[in-house]
Amino acid sequence: MEIDVLQQQCLACRRCGLCETRTNVVFGMGVPDAEVMFVGEGPGASEDEQGLPFVGRSGQLLNHYLEAIDLSRETNVYIANIVKCRPPQNRDPLPEESQACMPWLRQQFQCIRPKIVVCLGRVAAQQMMDPGFSISRDHGKFFEKQGTLFMATYHPAALLRYPVNKPAVFGDFVNLREKITQICEHTY
């Protein structure tokens, strides 16, 4: 299925209670054949208002890290979230909300077929990689799953609260750049 068709279907989603409080569904954005895909947790207030992922303060910080390794949502990556609608008060998505929403992400994944998936924060890492995943222990490491490489790093919103982890994230992005040069054909 084309990603645009999938997006149209997703915009009408009513599979969980978050549809009652959302302003916009935040489907995802970026290059439809990106080799690198970033997955966050769920939209915040700015994303809910604009219908686009990572457009608030944490998105600006994410853009800086992307830029540092010649990535951007305009040219070579795709960005999505575990849940497509904002959880009230920015709480973590409930397990039933993540479960209801995951089929959309799986279908996005099937359309885009990225070679590398970068999970932003614990919620995405535990959902995509391993329920016991620890960001502080395993950030920046690559794990292969069914032919795709997965890596997780700290969520940019967590970095805004604890800037002490910024150098670690920079290191993770340097590792990511190295991995891209090894396995991606048309990212740079």
Ligand code: URA
């Ligand atoms: N945080 C997320 O996890 N996703 C967004 O899109 C914005 C903030």
